[in-house]
Amino acid sequence: MALATTRRRLLTGGAALSWFLVNGSWLHISAAQARAAGFSPQKLTGEQCKTLEVLADELVPGARAAGIAPFIDSQLTAGDASLLIAKYLGVPPEQQLGFYQAALDSGTRLLATQDLSAAFAIELISKDEVLNWQGAPASFFSFVLRADALDVVYGTEHGFEQLGIPYRAHISPQEPW
Amino acid sequence: MKLDTERMHSLDTIIVGAGAAGLLLAARLAETGRHVTVLEAGPKRSTSDLISSQIWARRLKWSGPHVEELGDHKVGHAFNAGFGTGGSAVHHYGVWLRLHRGDFSVASDHGVGLDWPIDYDTLRAHYDSVQSEVGLSGDAEAEIWRPEGADYPMPPLPIFAQGRVLKKGFDKTGRRTAPLPLAINSQPYRGRAACQYDGWCDAGCPIGALANPLVTWLPRAQKAGVHIEHNAFVNRVLRDPNKTSRITGVEYFQAGERHTLHAQQVIIAAFTVQSARILLSSADSNRPAPGNQFDQLGRYLTSHPAGTVFGLFDEETYPHQGVSGGQLISHDDYDQKNQGAAFGSSQWLIAHAVKPHDLLGYGTGRPDISGEKLKPWLRDAAKHVGSMTLVAEDIAKPENRISLSEQRDVNGIALARTEHNLDARTAQLWEQRIAEGQDIMRAAGAREVWHGPRVAMHIMGGTVMGNDEKLSVTDSYGRVHDTENLYVSGPSLFPSSGAVNPTFTLSAIASRQAEHLTKQAD
Numbered sequence: 001m002a003l004a005t006t007r008r009r010l011l012t013g014g015a016a017l018s019w020f021l022v023n024g025s026w027l028h029i030s031a032a033q034a035r036a037a038g039f040s041p042q043k044l045t046g047e048q049c050k051t052l053e054v055l056a057d058e059l060v061p062g063a064r065a066a067g068i069a070p071f072i073d074s075q076l077t078a079g080d081a082s083l084l085i086a087k088y089l090g091v092p093p094e095q096q097l098g099f100y101q102a103a104l105d106s107g108t109r110l111l112a113t114q115d116l117s118a119a120f121a122i123e124l125i126s127k128d129e130v131l132n133w134q135g136a137p138a139s140f141f142s143f144v145l146r147a148d149a150l151d152v153v154y155g156t157e158h159g160f161e162q163l164g165i166p167y168r169a170h171i172s173p174q175e176p177w
Numbered sequence: 178m179k180l181d182t183e184r185m186h187s188l189d190t191i192i193v194g195a196g197a198a199g200l201l202l203a204a205r206l207a208e209t210g211r212h213v214t215v216l217e218a219g220p221k222r223s224t225s226d227l228i229s230s231q232i233w234a235r236r237l238k239w240s241g242p243h244v245e246e247l248g249d250h251k252v253g254h255a256f257n258a259g260f261g262t263g264g265s266a267v268h269h270y271g272v273w274l275r276l277h278r279g280d281f282s283v284a285s286d287h288g289v290g291l292d293w294p295i296d297y298d299t300l301r302a303h304y305d306s307v308q309s310e311v312g313l314s315g316d317a318e319a320e321i322w323r324p325e326g327a328d329y330p331m332p333p334l335p336i337f338a339q340g341r342v343l344k345k346g347f348d349k350t351g352r353r354t355a356p357l358p359l360a361i362n363s364q365p366y367r368g369r370a371a372c373q374y375d376g377w378c379d380a381g382c383p384i385g386a387l388a389n390p391l392v393t394w395l396p397r398a399q400k401a402g403v404h405i406e407h408n409a410f411v412n413r414v415l416r417d418p419n420k421t422s423r424i425t426g427v428e429y430f431q432a433g434e435r436h437t438l439h440a441q442q443v444i445i446a447a448f449t450v451q452s453a454r455i456l457l458s459s460a461d462s463n464r465p466a467p468g469n470q471f472d473q474l475g476r477y478l479t480s481h482p483a484g485t486v487f488g489l490f491d492e493e494t495y496p497h498q499g500v501s502g503g504q505l506i507s508h509d510d511y512d513q514k515n516q517g518a519a520f521g522s523s524q525w526l527i528a529h530a531v532k533p534h535d536l537l538g539y540g541t542g543r544p545d546i547s548g549e550k551l552k553p554w555l556r557d558a559a560k561h562v563g564s565m566t567l568v569a570e571d572i573a574k575p576e577n578r579i580s581l582s583e584q585r586d587v588n589g590i591a592l593a594r595t596e597h598n599l600d601a602r603t604a605q606l607w608e609q610r611i612a613e614g615q616d617i618m619r620a621a622g623a624r625e626v627w628h629g630p631r632v633a634m635h636i637m638g639g640t641v642m643g644n645d646e647k648l649s650v651t652d653s654y655g656r657v658h659d660t661e662n663l664y665v666s667g668p669s670l671f672p673s674s675g676a677v678n679p680t681f682t683l684s685a686i687a688s689r690q691a692e693h694l695t696k697q698a699d
Contacts, residue, residue: 059547083235088256088536092243119548126544147541150534154555155232162552163533163559165497168375169229170383 020070031067031074031152041069043076043097048104052145055107055125058118059142060149066159071152072100085147091136102135103145188212188440191427193411193455196264197680198666198687199446200394201307205691207401209698214438215398216409216429218447219261224391227267227381231535234380237261237268241410242586244450245594248577252480252597253633256536258448262405263390265448266680270378270502271360271387272526273313273681275304275324279512280522280675283572287515289600290573291477291672294644294653297324303685303692311388311684312366315358322508331363334372339494340504340528343563346621347507347527350613354505357526360388360680361500376530378501379537387500408432412590413459414443414467414663421464424663427455430588442694444655445640446666446687449478453579453639453669454593456650456657468640468650468657468665475579477641478597479571479674482607483634485529486614487539488563488623496531496539496562503565504528510610511676514570520602521570522676523610525617529564539564542629563623567610568634570676572600579639597633607631635679637671654693655686666690 019026020034021042029037041049049069056063075084075096082093091099110121110130124130125138135141153159160167190206192199195217207213218241228234239258246252259265279286281293305327314331317323333356336344347354361378362371372386385392398405409429415437417423426439445452453475460466468474505527514522533540533555539562546554582592599607611628618626643649646658655670657663666687668679675682 060551061549062552080240081236083232085235085536087235088238088253090246090251092255094243122547143544146544146547147534147536150538150540151232154540155230155532155534159533163556165533165559167229168373168377168497170373170375170377171225171228173228173230173233 018074020074031071032065033067034070035065035067039070041073044069044073044100044104047108048101049073051104051108051111054111054118055122056145056149058122059146060153062153063149066152068149068152072148076100085151086144089144091144099136103138103141106130106133106135106138188214188438190442190444191216191438191440192444192446193427194264194445194447194451194667195262195390195405196259196446196448196667197266197390198683199264199444200390200398201684201687202444202446202666202691203403204394204397204401205688206694207398207403209695211698213403214440215403215405216411216427216438217262217405217407218410218451219259219407221405221407222262222267222391224381224383224385227383229377229380231380231532231538234268237381242590242592245582245584245592247595248597250480250482250597250599250631250633252450252478252595252636254450254595254636257633257636258450262395262407267381267389267391268379269389269680270500270678272502272678273308273358273360274677275326276675276677276682277322277511277522278324279514280673283514283673287520289520291641291643291648293672294642300682300685300689301326303688304681307681307684307688311360311393312362312369313358313360314363316356319355320358320506320508321353321355322511329358331366334359334361334363334374334500334504336504337374337495337498337528338492339496339499339563342490342492342494343528343565343621344505346617346619349620350617352507352509352617354507354527357503357506359500359502362386372500374499374530376497376499376501376532378530406431410588410590411447411455412588413455414445415439416459416464416467422659422661424467424660430590433588442662442664444664444666448667449636449639449669450579450593450595452665452667454581456640457579457581458591467660467663470659471647473641473648473650475639476575476577477573477638477672478577478579478595478636479573479638479671480597480633481571481635481674481676482569482599482603482631483566484607484611484631485537485542485564485566485629486611486618487542487627487629488618488621489558489625490561490563490621490623492622493560494563495560496529496564497559499528499530501530502526516606518602519606519609520572520600521606523567523569523606524676525565525567525614527565529566531562531564533559543627563618563621565614567607567614568676568678569603569607569610571674572603573638573641573673574600635668637668637674637679640665640669641672642670643672655690664690
C-alpha cells in the first residue's frame with residue numbers, strides 16, 4: 001500500500017531506496033509503480049529519462065515498465081549507499097550522476113539527429129561508433145545499462161518467476177524490485 | 178563519544194576492522210581476559226540484514242571513501258572489500274583451501290616474487306584448529322593435491338546436476354576433480370544449521386550455514402566482552418613522541434568528529450588496501466610511516482586474475498541450485514608453476530550457483546544477446562547453463578603498490594590509491610587456462626561456450642611479512658618491524674598470492690598471531 005510522507009521523513013529515515021516523488025508527495029512504492037504513476041525525477045532530466053527508457057528497453061525488453069528510469073534516478077540520490085552495478089565497474093557513487101548524464105545526453109543527440117531506430121542506436125553504441133560521444137566509452141555505458149536493466153527486469157522475485165527459476169529466499173526482499 | 182572513560186583507560190588491545198581476521202583475534206584475545214575494542218569503518222550488521230537479493234547485497238560491499246585504482250589489472254576494491262560487521266567475509270563464498278607447500282617458497286624455487294617467512298608446517302596446526310572451530314565440509318582423501326592436515330569435520334556438500342555435467346568435461350580431458358572444500362555446513366554443526374543449497378551465499382547467509390564471522394567469531398567475541406564501535410573510520414596510529422617504536426593508540430573519525438583511543442597494543446586488520454592506508458597516513462614530517470623505513474609499505478600488492486567460463490548444455494543443470502562457490506575443484510595444474518612463457522599455479526572452482534543478473538550472472542556476460550532474443554535465451558540458460566571459475570596466481574612485484582592519493586575524503590583523510598599491473602607471464606597463464614577451460618566445457622557437451630573478462634579476485638599484500646626488514650613490513654607474527662606493539666593481520670600480510678582463496682590462510686595466520694600474543698602476555 002502506498003504511503004505518503006514528507007521529504008523530511010524520507011531523509012531522516014535514510015530510505016532513499018524506493019521512495020519516489022509523485023504529484024508532490026513522496027511515495028514508498030516500487031520503481032515500476034513509480035513509473036506508472038508518473039514520478040518526478042530528482043537527478044536526471046525528463047529527456048534523459050526518456051532516452052534511458054528507450055535504450056534500456058531495447059537492450060532488455062520490459063525495462064521501461066519495470067521502472068529503469070525511477071530505479072536509476074533514485075539510486076543517484078543515494079550517495080555512498082548507491083546500489084548501482086556501476087560501483088563495481090570503476091564508477092564510484094560520486095561520479096555516477098555525471099556518468100549517466102553524459103551518456104544519456106549523447107544518446108539523446110544520437111536518437112534525435114539521425115532519427116535512428118533504438119535497435120540501430122544500440123548497435124552503434126555497443127560498437128563505439130557514435131561520433132562526438134561524451135563521457136565514458138559508449139560500449140562501456142551499454143554494458144552497464146544492460147546490467148542495470150537486467151537488475152530491474154530479472155533481478156526480482158517476479159523476474160525469476162518469468163524465467164522459471166525458484167527464488168527460494170532465505171529472507172525475502174522487502175521491496176518488489 | 179560512546180566509549181566510556183573507564184574502558185579507555187583499561188584497554189589492552191585495539192583492533193581496527195571487524196572482519197574475518199579482526200574478529201578471530203578479538204574473540205581469542207578477549208577469551209584470555211584481555212579488554213579489547215574493535216573499530217569498524219562500516220555499520221553494525223547482523224544475520225537478519227542478509228536479504229536474499231543480489232541488488233540488496235551490494236550494501237555489504239565497500240561503501241567507504243573511494244579508492245583510486247590504476248593499472249591494467251585493477252584490484253576491484255569496491256567489489257572485493259566489505260563494509261560493516263564481518264567485513265568482506267560476510268559476502269565471501271566460503272571456499273576454504275590451504276595453500277600448497279610450494280606457495281611459500283616461490284622466490285627460492287622459481288626466482289619470482291617473495292618467499293614467506295614461514296612454511297606450510299608452521300601453519301598446519303592452525304589450519305587444523307580453525308577448520309575445527311569454524312566447520313568445514315569436504316573430502317580430504319579425494320583432494321589428492323591437498324597438503325597434509327586433519328580430515329574435514331563434515332562430509333562434503335552434495336553434487337548436483339550442474340556438477341555432474343561439468344565433471345564429464347574434466348573426466349574426458351584427463352583431469353581430476355574432488356568435492357570443493359567449503360566453510361559451509363553439510364550437516365548441523367556446533368549449533369548452526371545445515372545449508373539449504375539455494376545459492377544466496379553472495380548475499381550473505383542468514384541461516385548461519387556459511388561460516389561468516391557473524392556466526393563464528395562475533396558471538397564468541399561478544400560473550401567475552403569485546404566492544405565493537407561501528408562507523409569508526411581510522412585515520413592513523415598514534416606514536417609515543419618519546420619512543421617512536423611505541424604505538425599509543427589510533428585516531429579515528431565518527432560522524433564527522435575526530436576521536437582518539439589508546440591501548441597497550443594495536444592490531445590493524447582493515448583489509449588489504451585500508452590497512453596499508455592507515456599505516457601510510459601515520460607518517461609525519463620527522464618520521465616515515467611505521468614499517469616504512471625501507472620504503473616497503475604498500476608494495477607487493479597482489480590480486481588473483483580470475484575468469485569464468487560458461488557453457489550452455491542440452492542437459493538440465495539447474496544452476497540456481499547449490500552454493501555460490503561451486504561444487505567441485507580441480508588442482509591438477511596447481512603445482513606446475515613454471516611453464517615457460519607462463520608462470521603460476523591455478524585452480525578451477527566448478528559448478529557455481531548463479532543468478533541471471535549481477536556482475537557474475539550469466540545474463541550480464543552475454544552483451545551480444547539483447548532485445549527480443551534475450552528472454553528466450555535467459556529461460557534456456559536458467560535450466561541449462563554451467564559455469565566454472567579460473568583462479569590464477571599473481572606474481573608479487575614491488576612496483577604494484579598501495580599509496581596515498583592527493584585527493585582527500587570529507588574528513589580530510591587522504592584516499593588510498595592502488596596501482597596493479599599483471600606480469601606478462603601471469604597474463605599468459607590466464608589466457609592458456611581460459612582456453613583450456615573452454616575445451617573442458619566443450620568436452621562436457623556444451624553447445625555454446627563463452628567466457629567472462631579477466632577480473633581481480635581477492636586483494637593481498639601491501640604489508641607483507643618477512644624475515645628481512647628491507648624487503649617486508651612485518652615479521653612472521655605480523656608485528657610491524659620498527660615497532661614494539663603494532664601488528665597487522667589479514668591478507669595484506671601475504672608475501673605471495675598462491676592461487677587459492679585466501680580466507681582460510683588469513684584465518685590460520687590470525688590464529689597463530691593470537692597464540693603468539695597470548696603467550697607473550699603470559
